[in-house]
Amino acid sequence: MMIDVDxxxxxxxxxxxxxxxxxxxxxxxxxASMTSRTQAVSRIGGDEFAILLPATAAPEAHLFAQRLxxxxxxxxxxxxxxxxxxAGVATFPDHALTPxxxxxxxxxxxxWAKERGKNRAVLYEQGRIPDKAGRDRVEHVxxxxxxxxxxxxxxxxxxxxxxTQNHSRHxxxxxxxxxxxxxxxxxxxxxxxxxxxxxDVGKIGVPDAVLTKAGPLDPEEQRRVREHAVLGQHxxxxxxxxxxxxxVRHHHERWDGLGYPDGIEGQNIPLESRILMLCDSYDAMVxxxxxxxxxxxxxxxxxxxxxxxxxxxxxxxxxFIQIRRAVFEDHSVSEPLVS
Numbered sequence: 001m002m003i004d005v006d007x008x009x010x011x012x013x014x015x016x017x018x019x020x021x022x023x024x025x026x027x028x029x030x031x032a033s034m035t036s037r038t039q040a041v042s043r044i045g046g047d048e049f050a051i052l053l054p055a056t057a058a059p060e061a062h063l064f065a066q067r068l069x070x071x072x073x074x075x076x077x078x079x080x081x082x083x084x085x086x087a088g089v090a091t092f093p094d095h096a097l098t099p100x101x102x103x104x105x106x107x108x109x110x111x112w113a114k115e116r117g118k119n120r121a122v123l124y125e126q127g128r129i130p131d132k133a134g135r136d137r138v139e140h141v142x143x144x145x146x147x148x149x150x151x152x153x154x155x156x157x158x159x160x161x162x163x164t165q166n167h168s169r170h171x172x173x174x175x176x177x178x179x180x181x182x183x184x185x186x187x188x189x190x191x192x193x194x195x196x197x198x199x200d201v202g203k204i205g206v207p208d209a210v211l212t213k214a215g216p217l218d219p220e221e222q223r224r225v226r227e228h229a230v231l232g233q234h235x236x237x238x239x240x241x242x243x244x245x246x247x248v249r250h251h252h253e254r255w256d257g258l259g260y261p262d263g264i265e266g267q268n269i270p271l272e273s274r275i276l277m278l279c280d281s282y283d284a285m286v287x288x289x290x291x292x293x294x295x296x297x298x299x300x301x302x303x304x305x306x307x308x309x310x311x312x313x314x315x316x317x318x319x320f321i322q323i324r325r326a327v328f329e330d331h332s333v334s335e336p337l338v339s
Contacts, residue, residue, distance in 0.1 A: 001051040001065050002103075002110040003031070006084045006118040008047035023083065030072060050103070058091045058123055065089050065121035084119035086110055095124050105129075150239055154201040160208060167283055172196035174279035178320055179272075192272055195244040199251050199276050202232030226252070226260045244272075251276035256310045274313040278304065278320050281311070297324065 005011075005027060012020040024047060031049060035041050040052040053061050065087040072085050088109025096102040109124040116122075122129070158165050175196040179189050203211060206228055210221045217225065233249040250264065250273035257265030259277075269277075285300040295303075301321050308317035 001053060001061065002088045002106040003049045003051070003065075003068070004086050004110055004114065005047040006086055006114065011083070027072065027085075031068070034068060034071065050106075056091075058089070058094055061089045061091060062121060062123040065123075069119060069121045086113040086118050087121040088113055088124065089121065090124040095126065150198055150201060150235060153204055153235065154198040157200050157203045160211060167287065168197050168200060170283045170287075171199065171276065171279045174282060174320075175275050177323055178275050178279065178316065181319055181323055182316075191241065191243050192247075192275065194241065195247045195251075195272060196276060196279065198236060198244075199232065199248050199280065200228065201235050202228035202230065202248075204235070205231045230261050246270050247272040247276065249273075251280060253277070254311045255313050259311075269313075274316055278312055278316055282320070282324075301325070 005023070008020065008023075011023065024043075028041075028043060028049070031051075032041055035051060038054055042050050044050050053064065056064070069085055069087055072083075088106045088111070090096055090102050090105035090109060092102055095105050105124045108129055109122045112129045113120045113122040154168055158167050172193050175192055176189065179192045184192060203225075206224050210217065210224055213221065229249055229252050233245050236245055236248055247270050249261065250259075250269055253259035253262065253264050253269045253273060254277075255266060255269070255274070257263050282300050282304060285295045285303060286297055288294045301324055304312060304317050305321055308314040
């Protein structure tokens with residue numbers, strides 16, 4: 001049996017965590033007093049409890065759960081019935097054959113009770129109550145679909161100009177190399193790659209006439225271009241990847257605080273944003289743009305070196321130059337920098 005206190009977070013918000021702790025202690029004492037020594041009662045986290053009911057058939061377990069719901073809803077709290085609980089029951093071997101599946105299906109029944117008005121006990125029933133694992137799979141597919149849509153949108157931004165059609169992929173490759181060299185790895189490195197691939201997605205809101213303009217931008221056009229960092233953050237908020245939102249928002253912030261959109265400086269800029277700024281700037285310099293021809297790689301490295309400490313994080317700039325020179329000279333890079 002899985003048991004959860006209904007709306008416990010609201011109780012904490014109104015009454016304070018001290019009162020919440022006292023409520024849980026009172027709840028646990030009452031729960032223990034209503035169960036026998038053969039029925040193992042455990043608090044499994046927060047306001048959730050579990051009970052093992054040995055040698056108890058499904059109808060009896062469900063009836064016992066309902067008695068707990070009725071009694072605890074009356075006894076807990078200053079006002080009778082003001083605090084309620086929801087409970088879910090699953091049994092072996094009727095519903096599950098492993099402890100893990102039994103636990104999960106009882107949890108599914110408890111969630112089903114909460115979704116249908118709370119203050120009740122529900123016995124798991126296959127076909128009527130969805131398996132949480134199945135629901136999680138659906139949510140994962142939906143998240144992946146949203147992510148794919150945003151990535152397609154970012155690719156469409158690059159494709160608007162033949163000169164930038166591979167820009168995001170180039171930035172991602174550069175960011176991976178720089179990130180690995182300073183010790184970023186695993187899931188963190190994957191998120192950095194995703195942020196690099198989608199860092200310019202906000203440019204979908206910038207008119208083609210501005211993006212492809214051959215001459216200097218006027219103040220209004222500059223404002224439209226600068227909006228892309230914040231717009232990109234908003235678009236990416238649909239991907240369930242909250243980590244990368246500030247990285248994309250701040251990928252045009254400068255080390256000296258003269259960047260946009262928020263004018264933050266130095267170590268206040270997320271490390272990942274500083275990496276994106278470097279890699280984005282380098283690829284922009286070595287690529288053809290509507291307003292100028294591509295610069296040489298040596299010129300781009302010289303420019304990064306000259307702007308270290310003003311536009312770029314000086315440590316990252318030094319490491320980036322070291323990596324690029326190693327590529328040209330085809331020799332290995334020294335030990336990773338700790339940042």
